[in-house]
Amino acid sequence: MYQVEASKALLKPRLWAGRAARLRVPRNVVMLGMVSLLTDVSSEMVATVLPLYLVFSLGASPLVFGAIDGTYGGAAALVQVASGFVSDRWRRPKGVAGLGYGLSAVGKVALVGAGNTIGGIGAIIAVDRVGKGIRTAPRDALISLSSAKDRLATSFGVHRAMDSVGAMLGPLVAFGILFVAPARFDAVFVVSTLFAVLGLAVLILNVDGRPQRLRRAERGEAAPADADADDKAAPSFRAALGLLAAPRFAPLLIAAGLLSVASVSDAMIYVGLQRNIDFDPAVFPLLYVMTAIVFMGLAIPFGQLADRVGKVPVLLGGQALLFVTYGVLMMGSVGYGALVLCLLALGGYFAATEGVLTALAGTVLPEKLQASGIGLLITVTSLGRLASSLAFGGLWFAIGLQSAVICFVAALALAMMLAAPLLLRAQRAALDG
Amino acid sequence: MDSRNGKITIVLVVLCVLLGGGYLAYAALGPDQTTTDARPQAGAAPSGVAVMVRAVDPSKPTLNGRVFVVEDGKVSRRSGDLACERVYYAAGRGICMGVAPSGVDYTAKIFDANFQTLHTIDLTGLPSRARVSADGRYGAMTVFVAGDSYLGNSTAFSTRTTILDMADGRQIGQLEQYEVTKDGKPFDAVDFNFWGVTFAKDPNRFYATLATGDHHYLVEGDIAAESMRVLRDGVECPSLSPDNRQIAYKSRIGSENRWRIHVLDVKTLADHPVAENRSIDDQVEWLDDATLAYSDGTNVYTVPADGSGEPQLLVKDATSPVRLGR
Numbered sequence: 046m047y048q049v050e051a052s053k054a055l056l057k058p059r060l061w062a063g064r065a066a067r068l069r070v071p072r073n074v075v076m077l078g079m080v081s082l083l084t085d086v087s088s089e090m091v092a093t094v095l096p097l098y099l100v101f102s103l104g105a106s107p108l109v110f111g112a113i114d115g116t117y118g119g120a121a122a123l124v125q126v127a128s129g130f131v132s133d134r135w136r137r138p139k140g141v142a143g144l145g146y147g148l149s150a151v152g153k154v155a156l157v158g159a160g161n162t163i164g165g166i167g168a169i170i171a172v173d174r175v176g177k178g179i180r181t182a183p184r185d186a187l188i189s190l191s192s193a194k195d196r197l198a199t200s201f202g203v204h205r206a207m208d209s210v211g212a213m214l215g216p217l218v219a220f221g222i223l224f225v226a227p228a229r230f231d232a233v234f235v236v237s238t239l240f241a242v243l244g245l246a247v248l249i250l251n252v253d254g255r256p257q258r259l260r261r262a263e264r265g266e267a268a269p270a271d272a273d274a275d276d277k278a279a280p281s282f283r284a285a286l287g288l289l290a291a292p293r294f295a296p297l298l299i300a301a302g303l304l305s306v307a308s309v310s311d312a313m314i315y316v317g318l319q320r321n322i323d324f325d326p327a328v329f330p331l332l333y334v335m336t337a338i339v340f341m342g343l344a345i346p347f348g349q350l351a352d353r354v355g356k357v358p359v360l361l362g363g364q365a366l367l368f369v370t371y372g373v374l375m376m377g378s379v380g381y382g383a384l385v386l387c388l389l390a391l392g393g394y395f396a397a398t399e400g401v402l403t404a405l406a407g408t409v410l411p412e413k414l415q416a417s418g419i420g421l422l423i424t425v426t427s428l429g430r431l432a433s434s435l436a437f438g439g440l441w442f443a444i445g446l447q448s449a450v451i452c453f454v455a456a457l458a459l460a461m462m463l464a465a466p467l468l469l470r471a472q473r474a475a476l477d478g
Numbered sequence: 479m480d481s482r483n484g485k486i487t488i489v490l491v492v493l494c495v496l497l498g499g500g501y502l503a504y505a506a507l508g509p510d511q512t513t514t515d516a517r518p519q520a521g522a523a524p525s526g527v528a529v530m531v532r533a534v535d536p537s538k539p540t541l542n543g544r545v546f547v548v549e550d551g552k553v554s555r556r557s558g559d560l561a562c563e564r565v566y567y568a569a570g571r572g573i574c575m576g577v578a579p580s581g582v583d584y585t586a587k588i589f590d591a592n593f594q595t596l597h598t599i600d601l602t603g604l605p606s607r608a609r610v611s612a613d614g615r616y617g618a619m620t621v622f623v624a625g626d627s628y629l630g631n632s633t634a635f636s637t638r639t640t641i642l643d644m645a646d647g648r649q650i651g652q653l654e655q656y657e658v659t660k661d662g663k664p665f666d667a668v669d670f671n672f673w674g675v676t677f678a679k680d681p682n683r684f685y686a687t688l689a690t691g692d693h694h695y696l697v698e699g700d701i702a703a704e705s706m707r708v709l710r711d712g713v714e715c716p717s718l719s720p721d722n723r724q725i726a727y728k729s730r731i732g733s734e735n736r737w738r739i740h741v742l743d744v745k746t747l748a749d750h751p752v753a754e755n756r757s758i759d760d761q762v763e764w765l766d767d768a769t770l771a772y773s774d775g776t777n778v779y780t781v782p783a784d785g786s787g788e789p790q791l792l793v794k795d796a797t798s799p800v801r802l803g804r
Contacts, residue, residue, distance in 0.1 A: 096622070100604050101540050101577070220582050222502060227581025228511035228541075235501045239494040246490050250483040316636075316668055319654060329602060329623075442667035442690075 073191035074200045076251045077184060078207030083244030084146060085208055087153060088173065089215025090237040094223065098230045099166070122424045124178030129420020130285045132183035136263070138416055139187060139254030145180025146248055149173050150241035157234045182420035189407030189415050191256035194475070197407050198356055201400035202348020209341045213334070262412035285417040293409045293474040294418055298425055300464035300471070301402055304364055305429030306436070307460035309371070309453055311336065311391060313437050317374045317446055322384065332388060339392025347397045348404070356405040357468045363397020364461055366390040371457070374450045402426075405468070408475040512581045513561040514541040520551045521777075521791035527765060528803045529778070530572075531796035532565045536776045539797075542576045545593060547802065548793050557593035563605045565798045569614030571644040575605035575621075586619055588647050597647030603638060607674050607715065607761050608798075610644060611681035616701065617642035618675030618684065639672040639686065641701055651704060653686060658697065660708040667691070674715035674761050675699075678722055685709075685716045685725060694730065710747050715761040718744075724783065726752075726762040726770050735759070739772065741783050752781050754789045763799045773797035 132141035152173040156166070185201075192200040218240075222233050288294050309317075315332055351359040369390035373383045403419060410418040440449035516535040527550070533543035542561035547554050562576035567589075574587045584601040586608070603621035610617045620639045641651040653672035658665045671689040678684060682702050688695040696713035699706040714728040714737065723744055728737035729751070736757040742749035752770060762772045764783070771780050771792060778793040792799065 096604060100622075102538075222505075223582045224580050225502060226505040226508070227579070228577070229505035229508065229581075232502050232505035236498045239498045243490060243494050247487060250487050313668060438668040445664070445666055446668075 069196060070200050070203045071191045071256075073253050073256055074188050074204055075207075076247060077188055077191075078204045080146065080244045080248045080252065081184070081204065081208040082211035082214075083240050083247060084149065085211030086215045086218060087237045087240035087244065088149060088177075089212050090219040090233055090240070091153065091156065091173075093216040093219045094230055094233050095166070098233075099163075101228060102230060121174050121178035122427050124175055125182050125423050125427075126417075126420045128179040129182030129186070129416040129418070130282065132186065132416040133280050133285065133414055134282075136259075136279060137254070138183035138190070138259075139248070139252060141416075142180045142183040142187065143245065143248055145176045145178070145183075146241075146245045148176030148179065150238065150245050152176065153234065153238040153241045157231065157238055181423060182416045185403055185407075185419045185423075186416035187252065187254070187256065189404070189410075189419070190258040190412060191253070192258075192407075194408045196352055197404040198348040198351035198359070198401050199345065200348070201404045201407075202345040202351075202396075205348075205396075205400040206341050206344040209337055209344070213337055213341070258412055280413045280417070285414060288410070288414060288418050288421060293471060294406070296467035297402075297406060297409055297471040298422060300467040301422055302425045302429045303460040303464050304398075304457075305426040306433050307453060307456040308364070308367055308394075308430070308433060309374075309437050309450075310430055310434050311395075313434060314370060314374065314387075314391065317450070318379060318384065318387065320446065321374070321377065321379045332384075335385075335388045336392045336395070339389055340395045343393055343396035344400060347393075348400060351397075351401045351404065355472060356401050356408075357465070357472045359397050360401050360405065360468065361461060361465060363394050363401070364457070366394040366397070367457060368454065370394070371450050371454050375447050377447075399426075405471065405475070409471050512542055512577050512579065514538060514543055516543060516795055517556075518546050518548065518553065518778075518796035519794040520548050520553060521794055522551070526550065527792070528801075529763075529765070529771065529793065530565065530567050530798075530800040530802055531778055531793050532562055532798040534776055534795050534797050536795060539775050543797075545572075545574065546796070548796075549802075557589075560587065560589055560593045560595065562587070562798075564608045565800065566608040566610050566617075567800050567802070568610040568612050571610055571614040571617070573608040573610060573617050573619060573642070573644075575601065575608050575619060584621070588617070588642070588644060599642075599647055599649070606637060607639075609675050609677060609761070611677035611684075612679060612720075613681055614644055615681050616650075616677060616684075617644045618677070618686075620673040620675070637671045637673045637689075639675060641675070651701060653699070653706070655704070656699065657705045658688065658708065659705070660695075665708060672697075674717075676716050676718045676725070676761075678718060685718060687714045687716065689714075692733070696725070696727070713742070717762045717764060719764045719767050719783070721767045723767070726764065726783065728758065728760075728762075731757070739770065739781070741770075741785075750785045752783060752785050753787055754779070754781050760797070763801055765801050771799040771801070773799060 128141055132138045152169045155169050188200055188204050189197060219233050222236060226232050318332065319329060347359055370387050373379060373387035376383060406419055406422050407415065437449055437453065440452055514535040516533045518531055518533050528547065530545060530547050532545055535541060540563060542563060544561050545557040545565050560574055562574035564575040566573050570591045572589045574589055576584065578585045584605055586599045586601055587595045588597040589595050601621050603623035606622055607620040618639060618641055620637050623636050623638050639653040640649050643650050654670065667690045669690050673687050675684050675686045682700060684699045686697055686699060688697045688708065693711050694714045695711055696709045696716055697706040698709055712729060714730060716725045716727045718725055724741050725744060726739060726741045729740040730737055737759060739752045739754050739758055739762055740749045741752060756774060758772055758774060760772045762770050765771050765780060768783050769780055770783050771778055775797065776795065777791055778796045778799045779789040780792045781787065781789045
């Protein structure tokens with residue numbers, strides 16, 4: 046189903062543009078969605094076959110790959126903050142995002158050429174991660190700056206839905222290639238490279254790097270003097286750092302941190318389900334797919350809802366869906382009905398939170414500091430998630446799965462109670478401004 | 479943006495479709511890559527030894543290889559279409575884990591004494607270990623499972639170990655769902671991974687590795703009770719001797735993925751290394767109560783279990799040694 050939809054999207058951007066027009070989503074957002082879709086097809090293709098490739102061609106134990114992979118998570122968080130600030134400072138969100146997409150494309154080319162040693166593959170994965178870290182904040186800033194403030198959540202919903210179409214398509218394309226040409230991993234890497242190059246090309250050729258909101262903001266502030274207007278308009282590092290204490294943005298940041306710490310990561314949820322589930326283990330890989338499909342279907346409607354009734358209610362409502370997931374995790378044995386309920390809740394939670402939160406940040410942040418602020422937000426939430434995983438793993442070990450889940454039910458309830466007034470304050474500030 | 483850029487984009491899309499399609503056609507028409515035609519060669523094997531092995535092409539160590547029987551220093555039989563990455567066999571029932579013909583995913587085949595496939599099981603990950611109980615009643619398989627990367631999951635690996643009924647190919651248990659105790663108390667953590675099952679003479683009993691954090695525990699399990707208990711730390715891929723008195727295993731060197739083969743006494747849990755000083759990543763096989771067989775990825779060697787002597791080449795270009803004729 047999504048395959049057909051996306052191949053149309055690939056060949057006829059106008060179809061998407063038509064649908065987007067009905068959603069009143071700016072063309073720039075759809076194009077950024079297309080860039081993400083193509084790039085995700087590219088990187089998910091590689092992610093899908095890399096373990097097979099390592100074992101098949103290099104004879105490496107997949108555990109080696111786990112070690113390669115885990116090393117770079119921390120570095121990516123720092124890169125995000127830095128790239129966000131640099132993008133604001135130079136006022137070149139498109140350029141910085143392009144650098145990130147470009148690095149990932151270079152990584153794919155390198156895989157075709159030199160990806161036949163463990164060390165080489167480790168380096169390529171590192172480059173890919175850095176590229177991803179660099180591009181996220183400026184890209185989200187571009188989405189935000191391309192949309193009217195009252196349509197932001199819809200814009201992010203459209204982008205995230207397209208992004209996940211790419212993530213779903215990638216493995217299908219990779220498996221399709223290996224089905225036609227068994228064990229020809231080089232063909233997978235070549236096609237992946239082409240997708241990455243296309244993504245970069247769509248960014249360069251079809252994305253407006255100086256969207257409306259940004260231009261208007263620059264005009265407003267750069268009017269008085271000509272000579273040093275650029276210096277005045279370009280935000281200083283101190284201004285970016287000031288976001289941490291900004292009365293509008295700081296509450297949002299704190300709320301996001303609290304909520305992310307109290308949310309059990311999906312990876313942990315899947316492991317928990319695996320322990321309690323009563324059916325064929327062959328179903329496990331489908332858990333991810335089902336969650337992704339739910340996410341894909343709900344991202345846009347939830348975004349529209351957030352624009353209509355307010356971002357905070359949708360955000361908190363989505364967060365509350367996690368209680369359903371926690372409830373299923375606490376059950377001693379999980380049947381099909383409970384599993385479906387759990388995955389619906391999980392997909393809905395993703396659809397109602399990440400994009401909507403970024404949209405809320407987009408309305409609160411000053412135009413000049415969009416990328417810096419979004420970079421900070423991503424870093425805070427990813428550190429929060431890391432803390433959550435460590436805490437949940439530790440609790441599971443110390444007091445067992447069910448008690449650990451009970452702790453997280455309490456933590457989430459508390460976090461939501463603390464976060465709600467903070468988020469509402471941020472939303473009000475956005476409306477006043 | 480403007481129509482010129484739109485046109486350039488369309489030209490690029492067409493170009494990429496042509497390039498990608500062309501390369502794919504070139505790859506698809508090339509030779510089959512999933513099964514090697516390699517043949518093993520018997521080394522200076524002592525007479526009276528019969529082993530089943532999987533052939534390996536030394537230049538591409540993990541391609542599916544056919545299954546051969548090496549007896550009295552000669553290759554005596556080979557499988558037809560049956561080709562795998564891991565093989566094990568006992569009492570007329572074998573497990574062959576390998577890449578599916580599509581090259582896309584993995585399957586396990588349960589085969590009989592004539593290499594005829596009786597049952598096919600889809601695997602959820604990359605083949606790692608296979609064992610069959612001495613009476614041919616139960617089988618055990620370990621696969622590596624990748625955490626899918628949908629929604630930004632990590633791609634870290636975990637293992638999954640399944641117990642099979644060899645008569646009908648049914649999966650009757652998963653070690654991840656067994657109850658574990660340590661020092662008499664319930665023991666559980668999010669990062670539990672199990673691998674390397676070895677069956678006792680009483681096939682309801684088995685040993686395996688439980689990994690959590692930096693620990694690799696030797697566990698003793700009970701299939702009927704779906705339970706396991708922790709015996710000691712630092713034991714990977716255990717292999718029980720035919721008399722059930724000793725366990726040969728991989729002992730990790732430091733925190734790297736390097737191992738020495740050790741043998742421990744089941745009663746005292748005391749251990750000693752054997753006279754193989756290279757790093758070996760294999761689940762060792764016992765040829766008899768005093769001799770081990772193992773593969774370094776390209777050849778099969780034997781070494782005395784008591785730590786004396788030195789490694790001897792048993793079969794060249796082969797892995798997955800299985801003792802026959804018990």
